[in-house]
Amino acid sequence: MYKPLSCGKMSKTDDLINCQVVHSEIVTLIALQYANILVNSHPQIAQGVQNHSYFRTNPTSRIYYSLLYIQGVCGTPEERNCVSRIVNKAHRGVRGRNYNAMEPKQQLWVASCFFIATLTVQETFFGLLDEQSTEALYQDASRFGTSLQMPLEMWPESIHKFWEYWNHEIRHFEATPAVFSVARDVLYPHNLPFWIWVASPILRIFTIHWLPEAYRARYGLRTTWVTSLVYGTCVFILRWVYPLLPEFLRHCHVYYLKRELRRYVK
Numbered sequence: 001m002y003k004p005l006s007c008g009k010m011s012k013t014d015d016l017i018n019c020q021v022v023h024s025e026i027v028t029l030i031a032l033q034y035a036n037i038l039v040n041s042h043p044q045i046a047q048g049v050q051n052h053s054y055f056r057t058n059p060t061s062r063i064y065y066s067l068l069y070i071q072g073v074c075g076t077p078e079e080r081n082c083v084s085r086i087v088n089k090a091h092r093g094v095r096g097r098n099y100n101a102m103e104p105k106q107q108l109w110v111a112s113c114f115f116i117a118t119l120t121v122q123e124t125f126f127g128l129l130d131e132q133s134t135e136a137l138y139q140d141a142s143r144f145g146t147s148l149q150m151p152l153e154m155w156p157e158s159i160h161k162f163w164e165y166w167n168h169e170i171r172h173f174e175a176t177p178a179v180f181s182v183a184r185d186v187l188y189p190h191n192l193p194f195w196i197w198v199a200s201p202i203l204r205i206f207t208i209h210w211l212p213e214a215y216r217a218r219y220g221l222r223t224t225w226v227t228s229l230v231y232g233t234c235v236f237i238l239r240w241v242y243p244l245l246p247e248f249l250r251h252c253h254v255y256y257l258k259r260e261l262r263r264y265v266k
Helices: 019-023 026-039 043-052 059-073 077-091 104-125 131-140 159-172 177-187 194-210 213-218 225-244 252-265
Strands: none
Touching: 019 059, 019 104, 019 131, 026 059, 026 104, 026 177, 026 194, 026 252, 043 104, 043 177, 059 077, 059 252, 077 252, 104 131, 104 159, 104 225, 131 159, 159 213, 194 225
16 A cells, blocks of 8 residues: 655644645645656556647746646635636647546546645655644645546545555556656656756655655666665755745745736736
């Protein structure tokens, strides 16, 4: 059974945690590559991305719209409706013989991957959650699917049901050529701005260490003493240094994305 590997002590928050709280922290951007690998392990989604996405030629734009969607879904009702319209418009033409970006089951998988990435970041950098807080975060993450075409009743009713769904899916997805092609583009992207390109080896190490063992084997990835040392050192430093950063640095991406969202809402 796969569950995210976590560090730190079990913590219980007075106010139950939600996706907005986690994604207000800029450290969550570390998990964007990880989330993309998980999403595109779904063969139909990977086929749609391979045939219609501009990620290979313009990864920065794809990153921008992914972050805009996450912040919009975690924001006000107006922002949520706005990003839903943007994504629905982009998805209408993403359909083929065996894939359809508007298909609720595929959106369930996307929402599930966003939840896994959110939980992994929370538990890696801020400490383990108790069962009640994990359940609260899980239920809140349904918004990643219900903001599109996924009906709420499709979301597994509890975190325990979710793990059954999740472990079944990751064991049974077919590793198609499209899955491998998109994974390669996500792990080794081209045309990146210098500041992302410099960080990409570290981001790749985080992704490799967070992936389920079955996925590492599928993609020919493995952890080594070097990657383990880099990963452990980065986690240790971030867990101690990150909380000391001023709030405007920790939340700077939110300020920018909120300003961008206001342009679309108008």
